[in-house]
Amino acid sequence: MDEEYDVVVLGTGLTECILSGLLSVEGKKVLHMDRNDYYGGDSASLNLTQLYRKFRPGQEPPAELGRDRDYAVDLVPKFIIASGELTKILVHTDVTRYLEFKQIAGSFVYRDGKISKVPSTEMEAVRSPLMGIFEKRRAKKFFEFLQGWKDEDPATHQGIDLDKDSMRSVYEKFGLEPGTQDFIGHAMALYLDDDYIDKPARPSYDRIVLYTSSMARYGKSPYIYPLYGLGELPQSFARLSAIYGGTYMLDKQIDEIITDADGKFVGVRSGEETVKAKQVIGDPSYFGAGKEGGKLRVVEEGKVIRAICILKHPIPGTEDSDSVQIIIPQNQVNRRNDIYIAMVSSTHNVCAKDVYVAIVSTIVETDRPEQEIAPGLQLLGPIYDKFVTVSPLYTPTADGKSDNIFVTRSYDATSHFETVVEDVQDVWKRVIGADLVLKKRDNVEVEQ
Amino acid sequence: MSKQLQFKLVLLGESAVGKSSLVLRFVKDQFDDYRESTIGAAFLTQTVALDDGTTVKFEIWDTAGQERYKSLAPMYYRNANCAVVVYDITQSSSLDKARNWIRELQRQADPSIIIALCGNKSDLAARRQVTQEEAQKYAEEEGLMWAETSAKSGDGVADIFTAIAKKLPTTAQPAARAGAARAGAATGRAGVDLNKQNAATSNDPCNC
Ligand SMILES: Nc1nc2c(ncn2[C@@H]2O[C@H](COP(=O)(O)OP(=O)(O)O)[C@@H](O)[C@H]2O)c(=O)[nH]1
Ligand SMILES: [Mg+2]
Numbered sequence: 001m002d003e004e005y006d007v008v009v010l011g012t013g014l015t016e017c018i019l020s021g022l023l024s025v026e027g028k029k030v031l032h033m034d035r036n037d038y039y040g041g042d043s044a045s046l047n048l049t050q051l052y053r054k055f056r057p058g059q060e061p062p063a064e065l066g067r068d069r070d071y072a073v074d075l076v077p078k079f080i081i082a083s084g085e086l087t088k089i090l091v092h093t094d095v096t097r098y099l100e101f102k103q104i105a106g107s108f109v110y111r112d113g114k115i116s117k118v119p120s121t122e123m124e125a126v127r128s129p130l131m132g133i134f135e136k137r138r139a140k141k142f143f144e145f146l147q148g149w150k151d152e153d154p155a156t157h158q159g160i161d162l163d164k165d166s167m168r169s170v171y172e173k174f175g176l177e178p179g180t181q182d183f184i185g186h187a188m189a190l191y192l193d194d195d196y197i198d199k200p201a202r203p204s205y206d207r208i209v210l211y212t213s214s215m216a217r218y219g220k221s222p223y224i225y226p227l228y229g230l231g232e233l234p235q236s237f238a239r240l241s242a243i244y245g246g247t248y249m250l251d252k253q254i255d256e257i258i259t260d261a262d263g264k265f266v267g268v269r270s271g272e273e274t275v276k277a278k279q280v281i282g283d284p285s286y287f288g289a290g291k292e293g294g295k296l297r298v299v300e301e302g303k304v305i306r307a308i309c310i311l312k313h314p315i316p317g318t319e320d321s322d323s324v325q326i327i328i329p330q331n332q333v334n335r336r337n338d339i340y341i342a343m344v345s346s347t348h349n350v351c352a353k354d355v356y357v358a359i360v361s362t363i364v365e366t367d368r369p370e371q372e373i374a375p376g377l378q379l380l381g382p383i384y385d386k387f388v389t390v391s392p393l394y395t396p397t398a399d400g401k402s403d404n405i406f407v408t409r410s411y412d413a414t415s416h417f418e419t420v421v422e423d424v425q426d427v428w429k430r431v432i433g434a435d436l437v438l439k440k441r442d443n444v445e446v447e448q
Numbered sequence: 449m450s451k452q453l454q455f456k457l458v459l460l461g462e463s464a465v466g467k468s469s470l471v472l473r474f475v476k477d478q479f480d481d482y483r484e485s486t487i488g489a490a491f492l493t494q495t496v497a498l499d500d501g502t503t504v505k506f507e508i509w510d511t512a513g514q515e516r517y518k519s520l521a522p523m524y525y526r527n528a529n530c531a532v533v534v535y536d537i538t539q540s541s542s543l544d545k546a547r548n549w550i551r552e553l554q555r556q557a558d559p560s561i562i563i564a565l566c567g568n569k570s571d572l573a574a575r576r577q578v579t580q581e582e583a584q585k586y587a588e589e590e591g592l593m594w595a596e597t598s599a600k601s602g603d604g605v606a607d608i609f610t611a612i613a614k615k616l617p618t619t620a621q622p623a624a625r626a627g628a629a630r631a632g633a634a635t636g637r638a639g640v641d642l643n644k645q646n647a648a649t650s651n652d653p654c655n656c
Contacts, residue, residue: 039521069556082640091642097491098523101640218640227639228526235521242512243491248519 005031005247007431008268008275010254010282013041014230014417015408017237018424019281021093022436024244031275032241033268037251039238041283042391042411045072045231045350051308055387062385065310066352072229073308073350075389076411077342077359078420079104079223079325082214085421087224092438095236102348104223105321109187110328111179115317115379118187120220135177142174142184146208162202170201178331184208186329192338192363192413193330210418223325223416227349254286257295257405265404279431281406284394289410297407298394304361304413305369308387309380311356315343316381322347325415328375337363339376340415355384363413364390400430452495454505455616458525460553461534462545463516466568469599470534471510474609479600496613504613506530522556530562530612537567537596540577543586550590562615564593564608571598 006028009020017039020032038044046054048061048071061068080086080101090096107118111130119125131139150156160170171181185191189207196204214222226232242248256269257280267276287297314320326341333339343358344350351357360376369390377383396407409423428436459467472478475494495505509528514520525531533549535542546565553563565587567578580596587594593611597604 037518087642096642101642103640224640224642228523232523235523238521239512239514239524242514247516248514249517250519252517 003029003275005029005275005277006279007031008033008277008280008282010034010268010280010286011041011408012036012039012234012238012250013283013408013411014043014234014237015420015423015427016041016281016283017234017241018089018421019408019427019431020246021095021237021240021244022424022428023431024241024246025093025439026432027244030241030246031249031277032238032246033249033252033254033270035251035253035286039235039250040075040231041234041285043074043076043230043234045074045229047071047073051387065355070346070352071350072231073357074230074344074359075306075308076230077306077340077361077415078230078411079225079342079416081210081222081416081418082217082224083210083222084214084416084418086417089421089424089438093237093240095240098236098239099232100227101224102227102323103218104221104225104323104325104344105347106318106324107187107221107223108318108324108326109183110326110332110375110379111183112332115326117319118183118221120215130183131177131180135180138175139180139184142170142176143212145174146205147212149205160201162205163200165201166198167201167204168197170204171197182329182331186338187327188212190327190415193336221325225323225344225348229344229348229350257287259403259405263403279400279404279406281408281427281431283408284396284410287396287405287407289394290392297397297405299397300392301395302393303364303369303390304393305364305373305388305390306359306361307370307373307377308389309358309360309377310351310384310386311343311358311380311382312354312384313381314345314356315341315358315379317379326376326379327415328379333375335362335372336365337413339373340413341376341379342415361413406431451501451618452503452505453616453618454507455529456509456527457506457530457532457612458509458528459511459532459534460515460520460525460546460549461566462536462539462542463513465534465536465539465542466599467532467534468510470532470566470568470597470605471508473599473602473605475508477602479602481600494609496610498610498613500618502618504616506609506613525553525557528557528561529616530564531557532564532566532608532612533592534566534568535578535583536569537578538569538572538575543567543578543583547586550592554590560617562593562612563590564595564612566594566608567596568599570596570603571601 007023007030009016009032012034020030024030048068051073052059052061108115109118116130119128145158148156188211189204211222252270254268254270258266258269260266265280267274284298289298318324323344328339330336330338339362341358341360343356345356346353358380360373362373393410393412395409400406406427412419425436461467475492492508495503497503511520531553533546535546567583584594595604595608
């Protein structure tokens with residue numbers, strides 16, 4: 001610990017591990033520490049023992065759930081959107097060689113008390129009960145418009161200015177019904193609330209294109225998922241970092257962030273040891289989140305409730321899918337924020353055979369959060385066991401430019417990792433002083 | 449018709465026992481007294497030809513130094529078909545560490561994993577702290593393969609890898625990971641390959 005590093009990274013969540021990997025590849029001398037004896041921080045996947053230790057201290061996991069090592073239960077419900085930025089980073093850094101991915105089998109949306117599949121083929125679209133025949137025609141025109149859009153060709157614009165006109169006005173131009181608007185805005189653009197409607201249509205356009213191109217990529221749903229759980233992602237990037245010289249220390253208590261008289265970062269103290277570095281990056285839990293006193297470097301922006309539910313059956317109404325996303329648009333249940341369900345199973349090597357792990361989540365709006373997710377829980381059928389967390393979403397109070405302390409954001413309520421990558425890009429820019437440019441990794445791991 | 453089988457092999461053991469050196473000896477027949485760290489040698493492949501015409505290709509994972517502060521990720525040894533757990537015959541504490549790794553593998557790895565316990569630095573027999581009898585007895589009790597090696601002189605290195613290759617199942621293709629799949633092995637799993645663009649291209653992104 002006597003050496004001096006370029007960057008100390010605290011916490012091995014996905015955000016920190018991607019940054020650590022990219023920084024090591026860039027040639028920075030990185031020390032990466034975590035207080036836990038496992039990788040992943042808030043984005044870890046836990047085996048049964050770890051899960052029960054976390055949520056039911058003192059209680060043994062029931063024997064009927066099967067072998068401990070068959071489990072990798074995610075703490076945060078997210079999937080990888082196939083054509084998104086995380087996929088690009090995975091491919092460019094070549095960490096795909098450590099991972100194997102499978103599709104998420106289906107995407108469903110809740111409407112009028114029941115769930116329907118988000119069509120993934122034209123055949124499914126024709127049969128889908130989500131729209132009547134005339135509405136289907138109108139929707140087809142709308143999607144043809146989006147598909148045909150070319151910034152440089154005004155003839156494709158049909159009089160619409162994506163940067164000025166609101167999404168509402170675009171919906172109205174194509175005469176789309178409120179139910180269809182809900183479907184497009186929430187099940188495809190993946191907006192969590194309705195604030196987007198009165199804003200310029202461009203971001204909605206981008207998000208719908210991301211969704212449809214992701215759907216087109218592998219076929220069943222826009223999502224893919226790593227075998228053995230999301231916790232494999234931080235581990236892969238940690239290995240990337242280690243291969244490029246990054247030093248790893250798990251199970252290391254971090255006792256103090258040391259600063260000089262001007263408040264600038266000097267080093268971190270763990271017990272009697274102090275390690276110096278030019279910069280520090282870390283998740284909010286290392287910078288006072290949830291604690292009283294000390295320097296306040298993060299603020300709470302809201303809360304997310306997540307209920308990890310162990311099921312002994314697939315979710316009813318999903319054609320026995322081995323994995324699904326279900327979106328309950330806020331309007332359907334008189335809320336401001338959507339309720340999400342993300343379910344995976346033994347197909348993805350995250351639990352024993354005939355077990356299904358569903359996470360129901362939403363942004364908390366009241367002081368009785370568990371009641372808020374009731375509409376989601378009801379869709380699951382009998383729940384074998386349930387582990388509920390209410391997690392504050394922290395965001396840094398400063399950009400780190402003046403003190404060399406760079407705090408990442410908590411994992412939000414969105415269903416994929418695009419905001420995580422945005423955070424990575426944002427932190428990178430502040431740490432390095434230039435945009436993140438992905439370079440194809442040299443073949444350090446020699447193949448003979 | 450000869451067949452080629454591919455297996456994931458991981459190295460485990462305390463820092464500085466000679467894991468990376470063993471890999472370097474096996475794959476490139478080199479040794480370097482002053483090699484600093486593991487950078488650059490964390491993923492290599494080497495093939496072993498067996499008498500019956502079968503070739504066994506090892507996809508060899510080195511630790512990238514993550515064992516140093518108890519920080520080796522479970523992802524590292526997940527799906528390993530074989531593990532070489534290394535100790536240093538001049539350091540008795542390194543055999544204790546090897547025992548811990550073997551326990552961890554027995555708990556977490558696939559039950560069919562083949563484990564070889566490997567006493568390295570046999571060229572330093574004058575400074576020996578671990579007797580052959582002690583290590584061999586333990587290996588027998590646990591049903592492990594065992595050998596002493598010297599990455600420095602090369603003694604026993606090829607032999608232990610060949611012995612592992614002979615013990616691996618030659619019938620079923622192992623379920624190796626993405627790297628193996630890309631190398632052309634048929635994994636028979638419905639995974640998706642991120643390196644392939646547009647696996648299912650559709651002319652009409654409108655799904656409605
Ligand atoms: N004398 C001798 N030294 C060895 C042998 N194998 C490795 N070493 C030395 O032991 C040190 C650690 O080796 P390394 O391969 O980096 O160990 P690792 O940390 O387990 O990967 C290096 O200085 C090597 O040169 C061996 O068989 N004999
Ligand atoms: Mg090494």
